[in-house]
Amino acid sequence: MKGTGAQILWESLVREGVDTVFGFPGGAVLPIYDALLEYPIHHVLVRHEQGATHMADGYARASGRVGVALATSGPGATNMVTGIATAMMDSSPIVCITGQVSSPFIGYDAFQETDVTGITLPITKHNYLVTDVKDLGRVIREAFYIARTGRPGPVLIDIAKDAQQASMEWEPDVSPIQLPGYRPPQEPLSADLELALNLIHAARRPVILAGHGVLVSGGVNQLREFAEKTRTPVAVTLLGIGALPASHPLYLGMMGMHGEAWVNYAIQEADLLLAFGMRFDDRVTGNLQDFAPEARKIQIDIDPSEINKNVSVDLALIGDLAETLDQILPHVEACDHGEWNEHIDEMKSESSQRDIQNMPDYGRLYAPHVVHDLWKYTHGESLVVTDVGQNQMWTAQYYKHEKPYHLITSGGLGTMGFALPAAIGAKFARPEAQVWAVAGDGGFQMTQAELSTAAQEGIKVNVAILNNGYLGMVRQWQEFFYDRRYSSTPLHSPDFLKIAEAHGLTGLRVTRRDEVESAIRQAEETEGTVVVEFRVEAEESVYPMVPTGAALDAMIRRPLPSHLTIE
Amino acid sequence: MKHTLVALVEDKPGVLNRVASLFRRRAFNIESLTVGHTHTPGISRMTIVIDSTQTNAERVTANLYKLINVIQVDDLAEMPSVSRDLAIIKVSANVANRGELIQLVDVFRARIVDVGSESLIVEITGVEEKIDGFVDVLRPFGIIEMVRTGIVAMARGSDPYPNLPSNGNGSVAVKELATLVDLV
Ligand SMILES: Cc1cc2nc3c(=O)[nH]c(=O)nc-3n(C[C@H](O)[C@H](O)[C@H](O)COP(=O)(O)OP(=O)(O)OC[C@H]3O[C@@H](n4cnc5c(N)ncnc54)[C@H](O)[C@@H]3O)c2cc1C
Numbered sequence: 001m002k003g004t005g006a007q008i009l010w011e012s013l014v015r016e017g018v019d020t021v022f023g024f025p026g027g028a029v030l031p032i033y034d035a036l037l038e039y040p041i042h043h044v045l046v047r048h049e050q051g052a053t054h055m056a057d058g059y060a061r062a063s064g065r066v067g068v069a070l071a072t073s074g075p076g077a078t079n080m081v082t083g084i085a086t087a088m089m090d091s092s093p094i095v096c097i098t099g100q101v102s103s104p105f106i107g108y109d110a111f112q113e114t115d116v117t118g119i120t121l122p123i124t125k126h127n128y129l130v131t132d133v134k135d136l137g138r139v140i141r142e143a144f145y146i147a148r149t150g151r152p153g154p155v156l157i158d159i160a161k162d163a164q165q166a167s168m169e170w171e172p173d174v175s176p177i178q179l180p181g182y183r184p185p186q187e188p189l190s191a192d193l194e195l196a197l198n199l200i201h202a203a204r205r206p207v208i209l210a211g212h213g214v215l216v217s218g219g220v221n222q223l224r225e226f227a228e229k230t231r232t233p234v235a236v237t238l239l240g241i242g243a244l245p246a247s248h249p250l251y252l253g254m255m256g257m258h259g260e261a262w263v264n265y266a267i268q269e270a271d272l273l274l275a276f277g278m279r280f281d282d283r284v285t286g287n288l289q290d291f292a293p294e295a296r297k298i299q300i301d302i303d304p305s306e307i308n309k310n311v312s313v314d315l316a317l318i319g320d321l322a323e324t325l326d327q328i329l330p331h332v333e334a335c336d337h338g339e340w341n342e343h344i345d346e347m348k349s350e351s352s353q354r355d356i357q358n359m360p361d362y363g364r365l366y367a368p369h370v371v372h373d374l375w376k377y378t379h380g381e382s383l384v385v386t387d388v389g390q391n392q393m394w395t396a397q398y399y400k401h402e403k404p405y406h407l408i409t410s411g412g413l414g415t416m417g418f419a420l421p422a423a424i425g426a427k428f429a430r431p432e433a434q435v436w437a438v439a440g441d442g443g444f445q446m447t448q449a450e451l452s453t454a455a456q457e458g459i460k461v462n463v464a465i466l467n468n469g470y471l472g473m474v475r476q477w478q479e480f481f482y483d484r485r486y487s488s489t490p491l492h493s494p495d496f497l498k499i500a501e502a503h504g505l506t507g508l509r510v511t512r513r514d515e516v517e518s519a520i521r522q523a524e525e526t527e528g529t530v531v532v533e534f535r536v537e538a539e540e541s542v543y544p545m546v547p548t549g550a551a552l553d554a555m556i557r558r559p560l561p562s563h564l565t566i567e
Numbered sequence: 568m569k570h571t572l573v574a575l576v577e578d579k580p581g582v583l584n585r586v587a588s589l590f591r592r593r594a595f596n597i598e599s600l601t602v603g604h605t606h607t608p609g610i611s612r613m614t615i616v617i618d619s620t621q622t623n624a625e626r627v628t629a630n631l632y633k634l635i636n637v638i639q640v641d642d643l644a645e646m647p648s649v650s651r652d653l654a655i656i657k658v659s660a661n662v663a664n665r666g667e668l669i670q671l672v673d674v675f676r677a678r679i680v681d682v683g684s685e686s687l688i689v690e691i692t693g694v695e696e697k698i699d700g701f702v703d704v705l706r707p708f709g710i711i712e713m714v715r716t717g718i719v720a721m722a723r724g725s726d727p728y729p730n731l732p733s734n735g736n737g738s739v740a741v742k743e744l745a746t747l748v749d750l751v
Pocket residue numbers: 089090091150151152210211212213214216217236237238239240254255256257258259276277278279280281283284300301302303306319320321322388389392393410411412413414415473
């Protein structure tokens with residue numbers, strides 16, 4: 001068939017199974033937008049290109065498919081940078097398409113020319129500049145393939161305007177993709193598998209550290225089987241939440257800086273750590289010298305560059321997690337770590353005394369209570385997308401997830417403004433799901449313009465703003481480490497109800513605990529996007545907290561309630 | 568300790584930039600980096616020398632492999648190899664000391680490639696230490712200008728190289744991301 005570059009692009013996207021694209025037009029993508037009208041792809045007009053990238057990211061994480069974002073050259077492309085870096089850090093498969101000035105003008109500082117492949121080189125898994133229409137079909141296939149295979153990640157395709165306009169005789173290519181430098185994950189050596197089994201069978205105090213790789217590999221069943229067979233308790237990273245149902249008896253909870261105390265203690269006391277698809281982020285390990293000093297460490301990861309990066313391991317199995325566990329499982333002998341599990345349970349019950357959920361609220365509205373109630377009244381079944389800061393940590397701690405990818409959050413980059421656009425993207429991917437965005441008053445204001453996108457699309461997400469009047473997480477650090485000098489963290493916000501109403505949406509405000517349940521129900525029952533502002537306690541902090549540079553078990557704990565500290 | 572890596576890369580625009588950007592981003596310390604053609608069209612060869620006391624060779628290799636355009640990386644520390652550096656040196660010379668210079672050039676098996684009234688241009692190839700030694704003995708004469716290529720290196724033996732997979736690799740072996748359909 002004969003087609004222009006723009007037509008080849010859309011035709012190729014249709015063939016990749018793309019049904020939704022998040023974008024914003026401009027001069028360098030006019031041919032692409034013109035051709036769009038002929039194809040069965042829904043275009044979501046965003047209010048800022050950062051929003052498009054987060055939407056594509058939320059879409060990808062919620063569906064397991066590649067999310068697609070589209071922007072013009074220059075400012076359109078640079079606005080994407082934050083979202084691309086976010087997807088890179090969290091291994092999220094998105095394809096970003098940008099227009100570029102016509103190829104004869106590249107390098108001449110043409111109007112709205114930016115070297116976007118140069119800018120995004122370190123924050124993409126791979127990127128392409130296409131100046132010849134003949135390359136376009138192949139490049140798009142490769143881009144989707146690279147984005148979704150192996151360790152997933154963002155791929156950017158920059159297409160010169162003349163390549164969009166040029167036409168050629170074109171047949172879709174179905175031959176195998178030729179990428180001589182794109183290495184398949186190695187297969188673990190059988191000697192290493194044997195060694196792993198020996199370590200597993202010899203362990204007395206093992207802990208599994210389940211990360212995002214469990215979800216990426218689709219290995220939740222294998223993880224569960226392994227844990228149950230070996231009676232090994234499972235700690236999760238922030239991005240590994242959902243790898244094992246929170247209600248499972250072997251589920252420990254989140255590890256790390258704001259992980260549960262008993263989880264961090266268990267890791268420090270362990271004699272074997274099984275790192276399954278997690279990259280020992282510094283928010284997870286605390287001080288590296290003091291990290292799990294007694295433990296042998298086995299790491300299963302698809303990316304060889306993650307081995308011995310932060311934590312040296314005794315044994316590395318490089319490969320896909322699910323496949324590697326499939327190889328190990330038949331040889332695993334049943335273990336019984338009764339004493340170890342009991343010991344952890346004891347630490348758990350000690351911690352529960354300090355848990356704010358077990359403390360009276362004295363008529364105040366605490367953010368952790370709000371999240372707990374949100375969990376309770378949504379029956380733990382919502383797809384929850386968080387922003388960054390205290391709201392994110394409380395959601396990680398108190399919304400107990402049973403299924404993978406029901407918590408979507410920016411972990412590695414910690415991008416404020418992520419929640420609302422990523423929630424919109426997730427809703428497009430999973431229209432049947434109840435989607436809740438949980439954001440702080442600060443982060444919500446960074447991308448609140450996307451409410452207008454939700455309104456235009458008539459799409460329903462529920463937004464919970466935990467309004468504490470502060471850039472709370474930074475305020476907390478100032479409280480703990482800077483002598484309570486609250487420099488530039490008190491935050492004035494607009495009337496969020498009026499913001500919602502101005503967009504033709506519903507706004508609700510909650511100031512007391514006894515109003516939380518009805519507001520949640522009302523939000524879920526109301527048609528269209530609803531913004532619920534929770535006016536929560538201003539100076540509440542996230543506990544426990546491992547100060548940066550401290551060992552994992554040197555946590556700042558929530559003070560015991562006064563009636564327990566008297567003795 | 569010096570450590571030599573050989574990387575075969577696709578000969579495409581921007582590949583050198585990708586490699587350089589990787590080294591900068593990961594704070595890898597590079598002693599030298601040379602690029603040139605191989606006998607296989609479409610494939611270039613980079614010789615990368617790192618100081619392995621500061622930069623871990625395994626980390627460099629693993630990160631190089633993450634670049635889609637990098638086809639193969641070999642660590643020459645793991646195999647017998649030959650390595651060469653080339654230098655072109657312009658040195659002050661007058662009638663009085665020219666004879667002495669020519670003698671030194673002979674001893675080091677270097678070559679004089681240009682003679683001016685006040686200077687000579689000398690070319691030398693060899694292992695890095697030999698060239699370092701030559702530069703040291705020339706210094707007292709007055710070095711006006713010098714250029715060195717950086718090391719190029721090759722493993723000994725007759726194994727076919729590059730030893731590439733015939734059809735690329737991805738299509739069969741790279742595992743596709745699991746879809747949620749399987750998960751929930
Ligand atoms: C304010 C704030 C506080 C935070 N506090 C914490 C905290 O207390 N605790 C915490 O855990 N995190 C915390 N984080 C998040 C943290 O920064 C990291 O993002 C997170 O720990 C990374 O989790 P991960 O290693 O599981 O996932 P990723 O960073 O996504 O890494 C995934 C790993 O799995 C591997 N992988 C991918 N696919 C496969 C496959 N198919 N098979 C095998 N392996 C695969 C990858 O190569 C990679 O090594 C916080 C973030 C913020 C913003």
